[in-house]
Amino acid sequence: MENGTITYTQLLREDLGIFRVTPDGEVPDFKAGQFLTLGLPLDSKIVNRAYSITSSPQNKNFFEFVIRWVRRPLPGRLTSLLFNSKEGDKISWAKPAGNLTINDTLPNGEKDTRRIVCIGGGTGLAPFVSFAQHLHDTNDKREIVVLHGASYVDELSYKQLLTDLENESLDRGKDKWNFKYRAAISRPQEWTNRSWIGHKGRIEQYLRPTDSGKSALEELVGEKITKENTIFYVCGWQGTIDGTMDYLSNKNFVTEKNKREDGSFEVKFESYG
């Protein structure tokens, strides 16, 4: 394990926070969408846990994470330590790993120019914040759509960053930077969400055909979603993965884990539950 320092903490809610870890040495090369294993001491042992990195690989100053402090049925040990830590505390980390990374080439070796649609449930947004910043920083010309689902409006971490990226797309023109961001709130009837006028329901319902025959996603991008023009990345609870696949399986989309004999696929996912 390498050494680093917690250099920034921001609580969005009592149980949701943004944390930055600055390595003692350099931030190593990694791919957008990967995770980092963090470690803190507890009872003379080091407790480890992996968290998806939200910062861009181009950011060589620190790793950033958005972390939910789940406490039921039992509070996670490392996450509890993190939420009790202070800026300046030392922390250990292991090299980045993980396969939920951006597909840049097709099985035939050609460049993958398909639209990228990212579906994140809760803190399952994390790898896609890294995707978005990386694709922006590398001047990627693909169309990118980030869809974020949450129960409450104050769980919409990175709303400002992602909205700014969409506004930049509108300002510069989609031939230069083509980015869209939409969020959905699954408990619109609750008092906290009383001002929400965006999409209501589960985020994967963006893929459900409406009365017009088109899905909300198709309305957003202005064309029919096919396995030839779009690749999906999904991260969240298993329910989010299953809900997404309920819609995509009907369109003959297949996941990387069940890819065709020729190596082709249209969905990559990572589940944390």
Add this chain to the structure above:
Amino acid sequence: MGMAEEIIAEPNFEKLCSKIIDSDNQIRFAAFVNDKSKILHSAQRDNLDSLLADHEVGMSIHYTLERWRKAQNFTFRLGKERLTFTEYDHVTLVTIPFKGKLLLVSTEPRISYDPIIEKVNSILTNWENP
């Protein structure tokens, strides 16, 4: 499917609220809410002015559920929450978890609560035959 199974599947919240209101004339209001802030049923004693405006009722339920959710974070150490009291100058709020829902009861302030809680708990214990 037998009749007993149907009855066990879902308590009759309307009858339970009615029975709780009728159990003691110091009880002003009773309601069951689920963990998504939906009021499953509520009942208020006749001829009483509501102390809260409609939008304040939603806010009050939100605060109550927030507190309930956070209290459950200690279940692994302290066991299940059974009862809370919040006594204001003008009203006392009682919450009792019940079958994954939350029973909200308001009473007149500064009264003897034990008999009321005994009556409400008895009604809940016998919920299959409200």
